[in-house]
Amino acid sequence: GDSVTQMEGPVTLSEEAFLTINCTYTATGYPSLFWYVQYPGEGLQLLLKATKADDKGSNKGFEATYRKETTSFHLEKGSVQVSDSAVYFCALSNFGNEKLTFGTGTRLTIIP
Amino acid sequence: DAGVIQSPRHEVTEMGQEVTLRCKPISGHDYLFWYRQTMMRGLELLIYFNNNVPIDDSGMPEDRFSAKMPNASFSTLKIQPSEPRDSAVYFCASSSPDRGSQQYFGPGTRLTVT
Numbered sequence: 001g002d003s004v005t006q007m008e009g010p011v012t013l014s015e016e017a018f019l020t021i022n023c024t025y026t027a028t029g030y031p032s033l034f035w036y037v038q039y040p041g042e043g044l045q046l047l048l049k050a051t052k053a054d055d056k057g058s059n060k061g062f063e064a065t066y067r068k069e070t071t072s073f074h075l076e077k078g079s080v081q082v083s084d085s086a087v088y089f090c091a092l093s094n095f096g097n098e099k100l101t102f103g104t105g106t107r108l109t110i111i112p
Numbered sequence: 113d114a115g116v117i118q119s120p121r122h123e124v125t126e127m128g129q130e131v132t133l134r135c136k137p138i139s140g141h142d143y144l145f146w147y148r149q150t151m152m153r154g155l156e157l158l159i160y161f162n163n164n165v166p167i168d169d170s171g172m173p174e175d176r177f178s179a180k181m182p183n184a185s186f187s188t189l190k191i192q193p194s195e196p197r198d199s200a201v202y203f204c205a206s207s208s209p210d211r212g213s214q215q216y217f218g219p220g221t222r223l224t225v226t
Contacts (some may be wrong), residue, residue: 002152034214043217043218043219045203049214096209097163099157099168100213102154105155
C-alpha cells in the first residue's frame with residue numbers, strides 16, 4: 001500500500017538557519033504530494049502541494065520539488081523564523097482518491 | 113466562507129459516559145474525514161464519507177466508536193462508553209475533488225476522559 005516516511009523529529013534550529021525536512025514516499029501510479037503544517041493548538045493546514053513529477057510547490061518561503069526518480073518531496077526554507085515553529089506533515093493522495101496518507105509529522109522549533 | 117466547524121472545542125467527561133463530537137464541513141465539499149491525534153499514535157484516520165455515505169471505517173478503533181452523516185452539512189462521532197484511552201484531539205476535515213484532494217481541517221475537539 002501507499003506510505004510516507006519523513007525524518008524523525010524534533011528538529012531545533014536557530015532563526016535564519018536553512019531548513020530541510022526529508023520526505024520519501026512509496027506509491028503505485030502518480031500520486032499528488034502535499035506538505036501540511038500544524039501550529040500549536042490548531043488543525044492542519046495546507047502549506048504547499050505538487051501534482052506531477054518535477055513540479056515545485058511553494059508558499060511562505062517554503063519549497064518542495066516532486067522527484068519521481070528518488071520518490072522524494074523534501075521541504076526546504078532558506079531562512080526560518082520563530083513563527084515557523086510547528087509540526088510539519090508530508091502526505092500523498094493517489095488514483096484521484098480524496099483520502100490522504102500522512103507521514104508521522106516532524107516537530108520544528110526555531111529559537112531566536 | 114466559514115471553515116470547518118467543530119464543537120465542542122473541549123470536552124471533559126468521566127469514563128463510561130457517552131461523548132458526541134460534531135462537525136460542519138465547508139459548504140459544497142462532498143468528502144468528510146474524522147481523525148484522531150495523540151502523542152503516542154500520531155494522526156490516525158478513523159472514517160471518511162463521500163456524499164454522506166461511509167466509504168472506509170477501517171480506522172475506527174472498536175465498536176464503541178460510531179460516526180454518522182445524516183446530511184451534507186453535519187456529521188457526528190460518538191463514543192459510548194468512553195474510556196481514558198480515548199483522550200485525544202479529534203479533527204474533522206472536508207474536501208472536494210474540485211480542489212485536488214486538499215483537505216481543510218477544523219480546529220479540533222480536545223477530549224479528556226477521566
